[in-house]
Amino acid sequence: MVEDLGFAPDGEGEHVLVRILKNGCNTRFVADALAKFLKIHAREVSFAGQKDKHAVTEQWLCARVPGKEMPDLSKFQLEGCQVLEYARHKRKLRLGALKGNQFTVILREISDRQDVETRLQAIAERECRTISARSASALAAVTCRAPCAGGERRASARSQ
Structure with a gap:
């Protein structure tokens, strides 16, 4: 992150x-x-x-x-x-005083790839509001990449 x-x-x-x-x-x-x-x-x-x-x-x-x-x-x-x-x-850094975070989520040991793709799409469409209701910023994008070694999937995201 x-x-x-x-x-x-x-x-x-x-x-x-x-x-x-x-x-x-x-x-x-x-x-x-x-x-x-x-x-x-x-x-x-x-x-x-x-x-x-x-x-x-x-x-x-x-x-x-x-x-x-x-x-x-x-x-x-x-x-x-x-x-x-x-x-x-000049100023103190205060709690919440940031534009956003960039992060990568790594999913391991996936048994149902289609289910994961469907869930990631739902997260992107809802802009992650259900995951982080306290967050002042919303998830702008979730992009799935090709499978990684060991059956992992990576989802990159940026909250703003």
């Missing part, structure tokens, strides 16, 4: 936006580790949404570090995490 903020960091301000690739770590765990690394309180680290521990995700976190030099986040080390980029920003 890749998080799309819909804007770029503005390069100045008391906050630092950090884009992290993570696997095997939930959002709160990474936010707490980032706070510890920066020597700030955990409440000073925010994010737009929580990501699953069991998914490979790219996520933006935001740390409030006023009056401090730009931290060298290339030295942040946490198993299952990698800092991809970071920059200053």
